[in-house]
Amino acid sequence: MFDKLALIGIGLIGSSIARAARLNGLARTIAIATRQQATLEEARALGLGDHYTRSNAEAVRDADLVILCVPVGAYAAVMADIAPALKPGAILSDVGSVKGQVVKVVEPFVPAGVHFIPGHPIAGTEHSGPAAGFPELFVGRWCILTPRRDTDPVALDRLTSFWGAMGSNVERMDPAHHDLVLAITSHVPHLIAYNIVGTVADLETHTRSEVIKFSASGFRDFTRIAASDPVMWRDVFLTNRDAVLEMLGRFLEDLSQLQRAVRVGDGPAMEALFTRTRAIRRSIITAGQETAAADFGRPHGGSEAATPTAPDVPRIGIREHGGGEDA
Amino acid sequence: MFDKLALIGIGLIGSSIARAARLNGLARTIAIATRQQATLEEARALGLGDHYTRSNAEAVRDADLVILCVPVGAYAAVMADIAPALKPGAILSDVGSVKGQVVKVVEPFVPAGVHFIPGHPIAGTEHSGPAAGFPELFVGRWCILTPRRDTDPVALDRLTSFWGAMGSNVERMDPAHHDLVLAITSHVPHLIAYNIVGTVADLETHTRSEVIKFSASGFRDFTRIAASDPVMWRDVFLTNRDAVLEMLGRFLEDLSQLQRAVRVGDGPAMEALFTRTRAIRRSIITAGQETAAADFGRPHGGSEAATPTAPDVPRIGIREHGGGEDA
Numbered sequence: 008m009f010d011k012l013a014l015i016g017i018g019l020i021g022s023s024i025a026r027a028a029r030l031n032g033l034a035r036t037i038a039i040a041t042r043q044q045a046t047l048e049e050a051r052a053l054g055l056g057d058h059y060t061r062s063n064a065e066a067v068r069d070a071d072l073v074i075l076c077v078p079v080g081a082y083a084a085v086m087a088d089i090a091p092a093l094k095p096g097a098i099l100s101d102v103g104s105v106k107g108q109v110v111k112v113v114e115p116f117v118p119a120g121v122h123f124i125p126g127h128p129i130a131g132t133e134h135s136g137p138a139a140g141f142p143e144l145f146v147g148r149w150c151i152l153t154p155r156r157d158t159d160p161v162a163l164d165r166l167t168s169f170w171g172a173m174g175s176n177v178e179r180m181d182p183a184h185h186d187l188v189l190a191i192t193s194h195v196p197h198l199i200a201y202n203i204v205g206t207v208a209d210l211e212t213h214t215r216s217e218v219i220k221f222s223a224s225g226f227r228d229f230t231r232i233a234a235s236d237p238v239m240w241r242d243v244f245l246t247n248r249d250a251v252l253e254m255l256g257r258f259l260e261d262l263s264q265l266q267r268a269v270r271v272g273d274g275p276a277m278e279a280l281f282t283r284t285r286a287i288r289r290s291i292i293t294a295g296q297e298t299a300a301a302d303f304g305r306p307h308g309g310s311e312a313a314t315p316t317a318p319d320v321p322r323i324g325i326r327e328h329g330g331g332e333d334a
Numbered sequence: 335m336f337d338k339l340a341l342i343g344i345g346l347i348g349s350s351i352a353r354a355a356r357l358n359g360l361a362r363t364i365a366i367a368t369r370q371q372a373t374l375e376e377a378r379a380l381g382l383g384d385h386y387t388r389s390n391a392e393a394v395r396d397a398d399l400v401i402l403c404v405p406v407g408a409y410a411a412v413m414a415d416i417a418p419a420l421k422p423g424a425i426l427s428d429v430g431s432v433k434g435q436v437v438k439v440v441e442p443f444v445p446a447g448v449h450f451i452p453g454h455p456i457a458g459t460e461h462s463g464p465a466a467g468f469p470e471l472f473v474g475r476w477c478i479l480t481p482r483r484d485t486d487p488v489a490l491d492r493l494t495s496f497w498g499a500m501g502s503n504v505e506r507m508d509p510a511h512h513d514l515v516l517a518i519t520s521h522v523p524h525l526i527a528y529n530i531v532g533t534v535a536d537l538e539t540h541t542r543s544e545v546i547k548f549s550a551s552g553f554r555d556f557t558r559i560a561a562s563d564p565v566m567w568r569d570v571f572l573t574n575r576d577a578v579l580e581m582l583g584r585f586l587e588d589l590s591q592l593q594r595a596v597r598v599g600d601g602p603a604m605e606a607l608f609t610r611t612r613a614i615r616r617s618i619i620t621a622g623q624e625t626a627a628a629d630f631g632r633p634h635g636g637s638e639a640a641t642p643t644a645p646d647v648p649r650i651g652i653r654e655h656g657g658g659e660d661a
Contacts, residue, residue: 129551132628143634149548188544191534193551199526204611206588207518217515219617221476224456224520227624228555234615237608244596244604251596261533265525269571269578277571281564284531288561290546297554301459303630307470
């Protein structure tokens with residue numbers, strides 16, 4: 008499908024693209040560029056590509072598809088590196104979680120004859136780095152492209168087919184709309200998860216160790232989201248500020264109402280809300296975006312769950328509440 | 335271990351106790367009481383017990399272990415039913431998520447000679463009803479008991495052994511401390527999850543359908559928690575108000591700071607927080623309370639994920655952003 012694919016950045020998403028492109032025969036050669044020597048060596052040891060370099064310009068030379076897979080905050084520096092080396096006719100894309108700011112930063116660098124088509128695969132896990140990727144990451148997941156009205160239709164079709172061949176469902180959207188939808192589906196949920204885990208991190212040691220111990224009651228779900236890559240997420244909030252603040256404002260308005268319902272003991276209002284929210288879960292499962300298995304299909308009663316490894320945790324404890332530092 | 339176990343209520347937790355007690359031979363007979371005829375018939379069809387009745391008093395007669403498995407708001411009515419029928423020497427316990435209020439409501443009803451020991455298994459899924467239970471639910475999970483200083487030690491040991499035999503690690507705590515720890519590990523996370531899913535439910539139809547479509551980017555984790563039993567959770571917030579409002583207050587203070595960091599673009603503050611929160615996740619995995627598998631071990635690339643069932647969703651769509659009602 009492509010002669011040479013260049014990936015700038017080889018973390019969770021970049022390495023998953025490398026694996027999926029290789030598995031599906033989508034590129035004759037794959038060039039990988041990353042700033043850190045250690046990361047580059049890790050990618051090489053994993054056999055993710057054909058060429059490895061710390062020079063972004065070298066990686067993109069002669070490439071007919073270039074995908075930026077670095078945090079959005081690094082785009083300007085990367086574009087300054089690669090703009091002179093981009094091949095005429097090449098497709099330039101990215102995987103950033105924000106699109107409006109990306110267009111603003113990248114477009115001024117794009118040479119005539121290079122087709123810039125921003126992209127965002129709605130896929131990922133809480134793990135980071137080259138070893139975290141896997142080729143099935145995009146299967147059945149959406150990839151949003153935000154082309155301009157005057158984007159070359161042939162280039163757009165080629166990029167659409169590339170994502171389709173990795174298993175994605177491709178959707179087109181304008182950048183501002185993308186940023187608003189993602190603010191509520193992704194950015195604000197991450198902000199809230201980071202925030203509550205931060206609240207717990209600030210608790211006195213004793214209580215914090217108990218929170219960790221009893222986290223299975225709900226909190227642990229939030230910690231998964233709050234374990235996502237810190238630099239990538241810092242950049243999301245730096246570059247999608249307005250949409251995030253808008254959606255966060257709505258969330259806070261609703262939370263004030265709910266807080267009041269708790270304070271005055273308004274049972275009917277709470278029950279009505281808690282009933283309404285179940286329907287949204289069902290819609291997501293029906294839409295094929297989530298497993299219907301209880302508790303995400305997490306293991307129950309397996310050896311993983313049955314053996315707490317904290318040495319101070321007897322199987323049948325008789326200790327009064329808590330104590331013990333967390334790991 | 336027990337001659338007759340009586341379960342008042344046979345939802346997710348009650349039915350899991352019935353299955354685990356049966357599997358591990360912990361009770362010679364199991365009596366099941368529930369208010370709704372349909373639920374009782376469902377329990378009977380599943381073969382969860384030996385006796386089925388809509389009379390709470392009948393179920394507890396001659397039982398040496400009685401466990402309340404109904405929402406906390408129903409305790410007073412249940413106690414009025416069963417108090418005269420409780421056998422002297424019987425152990426009376428419960429599985430409610432709140433303990434202070436439970437003690438306040440139940441104790442006045444407890445006849446002399448009956449050992450009341452409140453309990454709370456930290457286990458569950460987002461599913462409800464008799465069919466949702468399974469016998470491994472408690473394996474490797476904590477069960478908190480909140481005995482008084484003068485609780486009969488033999489009764490306490492028997493109840494501890496019962497939960498241990500179902501696979502739980504048993505911990506003792508005082509009711510007020512339990513309620514504070516659970517407020518932050520469980521109650522506030524549920525409140526927040528219900529709230530953000532409610533915010534989404536209130537979005538205009540068009541945007542809401544897109545949120546469902548792109549929910550895999552983080553939001554869907556919240557919907558799992560917000561799919562939990564509405565009546566049970568209403569009662570939690572009605573009965574653990576003070577601890578919930580205290581912990582919610584801390585969360586909101588922290589969120590104001592984070593909101594400000596987003597508004598002024600304070601990258602270092604955000605990166606520092608997002609880095610700190612990763613450590614909490616690692617502690618939870620180390621403590622055996624969570625799987626280390628990426629994305630909870632959710633299926634990736636399986637048939638479940640690969641086939642969106644919404645009829646208006648082509649595999650490679652070229653529609654401009656969204657449209658289409660959600661399912």
